[in-house]
Amino acid sequence: MPNRATAAENTQLDAVVDQLDSIVVGKSNELKLALATLLAGGHLLVEDIPGVGKTTLARALAATIGLQWNRVQFTSDLLPADVIGISIFDVHKQTFQFHQGPVFTSLLLADELNRAPPKTQSALLEAMEEHQVTADGNTYQLGNPFFVIATQNPQEQLGVYPLPESQLDRFMVSIELGYPDTHSEREILAGTDRRDLLDATDPVMSVDNLLYWQAKARQVHTAPAVLDYIQNLLAATRELALNGKCNNGLSPRAGLSLLSMCKAWALLHGREMVIPDDVQSVFTSVASHRIAGSLRKGLPITTELLTSVDVG
Amino acid sequence: MFGRNQTDSSHINNRTTDTRLSQHTIHMLGVTVLLSQLPLLLHLPGWLTLPGIALTIAKLRTTAVSKPLLQPAVTVILVLLAVIAVFANYGYLFGRDPCVAFLFLLLSFKYGETKRNYDASLLVILCAFLLITQFFFRQSLVSAVISIPSMYFIGLSLFVVQRGNAETNTRTMVHTTAKLFLQAMPIALILFVAVPRISQTPWNNGGSGHATTGLSSTMSPGSFASLSKSNEVAFRVEFDGSPPAPQERYWRGPVLTGFDGYDWFVMPQPTRIDSPTGPVRDETSSNSRVINYTVTMVANHQPWLLALDTPIGIPVPGNNKKLKVSMNDELQIDTSMPIDQPLRYRASSTLTDKFTAVVTPDGATLITTSSNPEARAFAMQLRSQYADDASFVQAVLQWFNKEPFHYTLNPPKLGRNAIDDFIFESRRGFCEHYAGSFVFLLRAAGIPARVVTGYQGGEMSDDYMIVRQSDAHAWTEAFIDSQWQRFDPTASVAPERVEQGATEALRGDTSQSLLSKIELPFFNNVVLKWDAINFAWQRMVIGFDSEKQSAMWRKLGIEKPSAWMIVIAFIIAACLWALFILKPVGDLLGGYGRERLKPCEKHWQKLATKLHRNGLTRLPGETVTAYIERACEKWPHYRNQLQLIKQSYYDGMYSAVGADPAHHHKYALTIKRELAQINQL
Numbered sequence: 004m005p006n007r008a009t010a011a012e013n014t015q016l017d018a019v020v021d022q023l024d025s026i027v028v029g030k031s032n033e034l035k036l037a038l039a040t041l042l043a044g045g046h047l048l049v050e051d052i053p054g055v056g057k058t059t060l061a062r063a064l065a066a067t068i069g070l071q072w073n074r075v076q077f078t079s080d081l082l083p084a085d086v087i088g089i090s091i092f093d094v095h096k097q098t099f100q101f102h103q104g105p106v107f108t109s110l111l112l113a114d115e116l117n118r119a120p121p122k123t124q125s126a127l128l129e130a131m132e133e134h135q136v137t138a139d140g141n142t143y144q145l146g147n148p149f150f151v152i153a154t155q156n157p158q159e160q161l162g163v164y165p166l167p168e169s170q171l172d173r174f175m176v177s178i179e180l181g182y183p184d185t186h187s188e189r190e191i192l193a194g195t196d197r198r199d200l201l202d203a204t205d206p207v208m209s210v211d212n213l214l215y216w217q218a219k220a221r222q223v224h225t226a227p228a229v230l231d232y233i234q235n236l237l238a239a240t241r242e243l244a245l246n247g248k249c250n251n252g253l254s255p256r257a258g259l260s261l262l263s264m265c266k267a268w269a270l271l272h273g274r275e276m277v278i279p280d281d282v283q284s285v286f287t288s289v290a291s292h293r294i295a296g297s298l299r300k301g302l303p304i305t306t307e308l309l310t311s312v313d314v315g
Numbered sequence: 316m317f318g319r320n321q322t323d324s325s326h327i328n329n330r331t332t333d334t335r336l337s338q339h340t341i342h343m344l345g346v347t348v349l350l351s352q353l354p355l356l357l358h359l360p361g362w363l364t365l366p367g368i369a370l371t372i373a374k375l376r377t378t379a380v381s382k383p384l385l386q387p388a389v390t391v392i393l394v395l396l397a398v399i400a401v402f403a404n405y406g407y408l409f410g411r412d413p414c415v416a417f418l419f420l421l422l423s424f425k426y427g428e429t430k431r432n433y434d435a436s437l438l439v440i441l442c443a444f445l446l447i448t449q450f451f452f453r454q455s456l457v458s459a460v461i462s463i464p465s466m467y468f469i470g471l472s473l474f475v476v477q478r479g480n481a482e483t484n485t486r487t488m489v490h491t492t493a494k495l496f497l498q499a500m501p502i503a504l505i506l507f508v509a510v511p512r513i514s515q516t517p518w519n520n521g522g523s524g525h526a527t528t529g530l531s532s533t534m535s536p537g538s539f540a541s542l543s544k545s546n547e548v549a550f551r552v553e554f555d556g557s558p559p560a561p562q563e564r565y566w567r568g569p570v571l572t573g574f575d576g577y578d579w580f581v582m583p584q585p586t587r588i589d590s591p592t593g594p595v596r597d598e599t600s601s602n603s604r605v606i607n608y609t610v611t612m613v614a615n616h617q618p619w620l621l622a623l624d625t626p627i628g629i630p631v632p633g634n635n636k637k638l639k640v641s642m643n644d645e646l647q648i649d650t651s652m653p654i655d656q657p658l659r660y661r662a663s664s665t666l667t668d669k670f671t672a673v674v675t676p677d678g679a680t681l682i683t684t685s686s687n688p689e690a691r692a693f694a695m696q697l698r699s700q701y702a703d704d705a706s707f708v709q710a711v712l713q714w715f716n717k718e719p720f721h722y723t724l725n726p727p728k729l730g731r732n733a734i735d736d737f738i739f740e741s742r743r744g745f746c747e748h749y750a751g752s753f754v755f756l757l758r759a760a761g762i763p764a765r766v767v768t769g770y771q772g773g774e775m776s777d778d779y780m781i782v783r784q785s786d787a788h789a790w791t792e793a794f795i796d797s798q799w800q801r802f803d804p805t806a807s808v809a810p811e812r813v814e815q816g817a818t819e820a821l822r823g824d825t826s827q828s829l830l831s832k833i834e835l836p837f838f839n840n841v842v843l844k845w846d847a848i849n850f851a852w853q854r855m856v857i858g859f860d861s862e863k864q865s866a867m868w869r870k871l872g873i874e875k876p877s878a879w880m881i882v883i884a885f886i887i888a889a890c891l892w893a894l895f896i897l898k899p900v901g902d903l904l905g906g907y908g909r910e911r912l913k914p915c916e917k918h919w920q921k922l923a924t925k926l927h928r929n930g931l932t933r934l935p936g937e938t939v940t941a942y943i944e945r946a947c948e949k950w951p952h953y954r955n956q957l958q959l960i961k962q963s964y965y966d967g968m969y970s971a972v973g974a975d976p977a978h979h980h981k982y983a984l985t986i987k988r989e990l991a992q993i994n995q996l
Binding site for chain 2: 224226228229275276277278279280283308309310311312313314
């Protein structure tokens with residue numbers, strides 16, 4: 004059986020999932036989605052109120068995989084240079100010296116992205132897309148892997164600049180952490196402080212391992228029947244958009260993102276083939292923010308789509 | 316929406332076993348019922364049909380799904396009322412009309428109480444049956460065409476009922492039904508052409524009190540004038556060779572020898588000639604042209620056939636083997652029963668106006684009674700001037716021609732001595748006046764004579780001739796030199812009547828009411844085209860009998876195949892059909908639109924069908940995993956098999972290995988094997 008062959012090898016991914024589970028309790032599905040996004044080479048958007056563990060999630064990922072990470076708290080007076088870096092005149096050398104900003108890292112936690120002015124937002128989003136930044140005419144390559152976890156406060160507030168849909172498309176996946184259930188909350192309250200736990204965490208995977216798994220995810224087999232199903236779903240969203248039932252239909256880029264996520268999800272579950280179940284598992288997180296602007300608004304639409312489009 | 320019907324959720328919940336019909340289905344059935352009932356409105360009395368239609372519409376408009384419109388007790392009362400009403404209308408119960416009327420009403424009642432699947436299936440079958448009954452009344456092209464929408468809706472209703480309300484969206488059902496309908500057409504056509512014909516329609520068409528149209532067995536002044544106003548088709552003729560010239564188109568019908576001083580009538584029981592070769596061949600006319608032709612007669616409910624003067628054989632009916640045809644010594648062609656269905660027959664004639672009598676005419680051909688003294692006196696006086704019969708007859712014809720006789724449809728009213736009044740007073744009349752007076756004058760002068768009725772004329776339309784009721788005509792025959800010779804006094808008065816037809820002859824007539832034909836070339840063209848279509852229908856569909864069928868086989872170069880051959884051919888055809896036509900449709904119904912199903916998919920579909928039959932239907936958008944999980948919960952003892960099937964299905968359909976046909980087949984076999992173990996659900 005093709006999926007048994009990788010079972011032994013797959014233990015490393017299982018170990019990552021287990022370790023993440025022990026730090027961020029009760030959020031198994033969201034953790035897997037975040038990990039799959041990382042494997043698929045995309046970026047993650049977390050829509051949530053403060054204090055539900057967004058930072059913990061980012062730090063847990065960084066700690067478990069051994070990634071270098073930075074955090075930027077976005078505010079309304081944040082400038083692009085604060086994110087990507089700035090050239091300062093070096094008096095001794097009589098030249099301008101580029102000082103790398105927080106974006107030069109492997110995992111960037113962009114907190115409350117929607118508080119920053121559009122110019123700053125787009126500087127980051129460009130970096131996300133191109134995997135490079137340009138300052139004063141010089142281009143600087145970003146590291147590989149480069150993974151952004153941006154958070155957005157869904158509540159309507161003064162002084163925020165909601166991301167336009169075209170920018171939302173840059174995020175492969177959006178998730179919502181939400182409050183933990185009673186049992187998990189008790190564990191958080193009664194257990195060790197998360198920060199101590201994170202400090203004590205040893206990575207179970209190296210950056211090289213991560214690159215290997217990313218390559219492996221790209222090789223997962225996708226049968227024509229699955230592609231049919233994906234195409235049917237894409238077509239259904241476009242039909243909805245035409246009828247005015249949602250803002251946008253899914254773009255081909257969204258289709259590619261969906262496919263990458265399906266592969267990563269399949270790999271995460273020890274399979275070398277994508278099955279329709281994978282598509283269904285990741286569809287809501289990939290499609291919601293693109294078609295309706297947010298996960299919360301998109302959820303009923305994607306649910307309807309999944310229960311109406313025939314599985315190939 | 317996206318390939319799903321957005322109907323209310325109530326029937327999604329009970330889709331599996333159930334039984335209650337959705338509002339949507341009820342409406343669909345209502346339309347089907349109405350469409351099946353509509354054609355019969357033409358044939359049944361309104362006071363019986365309208366309550367039925369009203370009930371159907373009432374049900375169609377109700378919105379309560381759960382409650383039937385009619386409670387069982389009410390239905391029983393309604394059925395009793397229907398029996399009484401039908402009996403009151405017809406006076407009997409077991410016959411075509413009362414039975415059809417009763418079925419018509421029953422269909423409405425059944426629809427009124429329909430609420431479950433079972434009722435619906437029965438209702439659709441009843442609709443199909445009621446739809447057929449209209450052909451008991453009329454088998455025209457129009458009846459066939461108006462039944463097409465109802466047939467389509469019957470198909471659609473069956474589909475809707477069978478697919479359990481909401482499984483498939485309406486558009487798909489409409490399309491698929493249309494597709495199946497179109498595919499069924501060639502089969503129907505082949506069945507129609509190839510299945511051995513039954514020569515007699517199984518139902519009795521008679522006994523419905525139709526008003527007879529056309530000629531009758533008596534003639535009195537005025538009877539032809541009324542006929543001439545009718546533009547209805549009497550019969551149509553296809554000639555084997557070229558058609559006869561207009562002045563030769565005398566279609567011989569009833570021969571009126573009897574005379575009572577006012578009316579002319581057919582003499583009862585003349586000698587019958589049953590020899591199939593025909594009665595007489597005249598030496599003098601033996602070199603005149605023999606003409607063969609096929610007549611398609613409209614049902615006229617009269618017991619005789621028409622043939623070109625002079626017929627030389629007993630016509631052979633094509634599509635009614637039970638009908639016995641005979642010819643008497645007056646060359647009148649009788650049938651054993653009235654023509655109640657369109658009849659096709661072959662006939663042969665020589666185009667001659669005289670023939671030798673088999674028996675010498677008896678006294679009946681000389682009867683003048685004691686009426687019309689003036690005419691009698693005139694005949695006697697004229698007779699004394701001419702020695703031989705022939706010149707006397709010519710003299711009478713000339714007299715008609717010279718005197719100011721006028722050919723008109725609206726002659727003045729005549730007294731008791733109608734012939735006296737006509738030839739000396741009014742001198743205005745129609746063919747029956749001339750024929751009647753002429754025969755009377757001849758008889759008064761001692762020459763045996765009689766009136767022959769039939770049709771004179773006919774209009775060519777493409778390759779066939781239409782003879783209408785307005786072509787009805789009466790002429791005479793006189794027995795001179797041992798031969799019956801034809802004389803047409805009308806021709807002496809109005810020669811254009813014979814050469815160009817009644818319409819032309821009456822052009823100057825003050826009463827144009829006869830002309831139901833409108834003088835517009837385009838309109839006339841349309842009328843002719845329409846007639847051509849109707850005739851083609853008569854000829855090719857209604858008239859397609861066993862003889863034509865044999866002819867068709869011969870044309871194809873095959874001996875008429877035996878029933879066995881046909882059965883075998885159909886089995887082979889059905890197999891091919893199933894292979895090439897039904898299979899793609901089946902795939903289409905599966906909703907995947909793929910050309911061919913992969914083996915794994917095929918076996919998986921079998922399992923899905925099996926589960927569906929046992930009340931576990933796969934939901935829209937449900938993955939195989941979820942579906943199998945539900946099945947495992949329902950039938951835990953098959954968990955192993957079900958899980959193995961799921962795994963093999965995934966491997967076969969989605970894995971890289973499964974893309975290889977050999978491996979795919981292996982997985983398919985696993986599914987098949989495990990499927991075989993799941994027997995009792």
